[in-house]
Amino acid sequence: MSALPEDRAAPVLTAHRAGLIGCSSCGRVWPVTESHCHRCGAQLVPPDRRGLQAVWAWLIAGMIAYIPANLFPMMRTQTFAGLAGNSEATIVGGIIELMHYGSYDIAIIVFVASLVVPIGKFIAIAWLAIVAGRPATVEQAHTRLKVYEVVEFIGRWSMIDVFVVAILSALVQLGFVASIHPGPAAVCFALSVAFTMLSAQSFDARLIWRGLPLRSRST
């Protein structure tokens, strides 16, 4: 029997309500007494709000690492052994410099990958962690799942700026006359992206649906 649109509002039996536990790695269903999935070996975690502690911990670590990532320079450039001037560019400084040279398309890529995406991710994960498990309508749950999927998909793309710095520094090793050294911000930024990815991965999407009322209200 296929799902009709109005079926979405009907109550759905979940593994949790049936007194069972579903493996979040392979989907197998086990009695709650089991601690590990016997098929894939993954740990069986019940969908409750205690799991959010890991989300918050990684998220805060990511936010803390993001502060020095913006204050310190991403890279130090010495052109012609300092003759044409040295420059130290932070993330924002680098974007302004790109716009100054007229490469607006690249400036937009870096702006989105290094500023919009990380900050948007912090807000989105914090919001999801706050509302997860709270009462919601089916429509709200679908919105939350969409937000989670976008965060999960887009988070890795922030690494672009780290790769840019790595490639530019590598050019030095290729006999490039100017010398470019990665600054401390590159390491902080990479850590911030990694911590935020771990935060998103620790979020249990099943929590989004825990807050649904058992009996659907006719809306």
Added chain:
Amino acid sequence: MRRGVYLQMMEHPPRYDLATGRGLVACPRCDALHLEEDLSPGETARCIRCGNVLAKPRAGAFAQLIALSFTSMVLLIGAIFFPFLEVSTFGFGNASSLFDVALAFSSGVLLPLVLAVLAMIIGLPILRSFLLLYTLVPLAQERPPYRYAATAFRWAEMLRPWSMAEIFVIGTAVALVKVAGLASVHLGPAFWAFCALIFVNLASRAFMCQTSIWDAIEDAGLATDDRAPTGPPAEAIPAPAPGPRS
């Protein structure tokens, strides 16, 4: 096409066991219970509540995934040793591979950063390809899977977001625009290997169906489900190439 079934609407109660969970599948995204069901290659089963893809078996998927993993391994190993970028400024010409770059950084303070970048663009993708081959080659040959097949496949899936070849390609493009005025940079074969890798990964993604692989590992005799010692329940989703029952 949705093949999910409400538990409340089921017509054949004996096919599942609500006390042990046998014959049931829980959506990893929303925990909704579904009945394990036969799917033909080409069909897609979606979660009845959140729409998450639960299974999408494709004909010949294992052979395709093996070929793609092998291709990806060859491309990555080539990408280590072939020149990645060639720079020429004022008559200085120099070609360098990622391996040379890594060596040049081997004593610097930024070694951890370089190692992390190399892990994300080379190490993890190679490891993932290896883990997939380890899991799938015996299954495709209808032999029992290797001993750690389940762990290997679980790790291969966990490492997926951390292998970032496609992001690296975009990063390289941005970097080249930044130095465009300062030196002339030519792209080497290793760069094109990374570009090819993007398409290999996309194809691999299209053929990947975790549920079919888990079921195949289970069917092919890895003793995992002690509730069903004679094999999986008859309604389990069969793998495209079912292994022999032991």
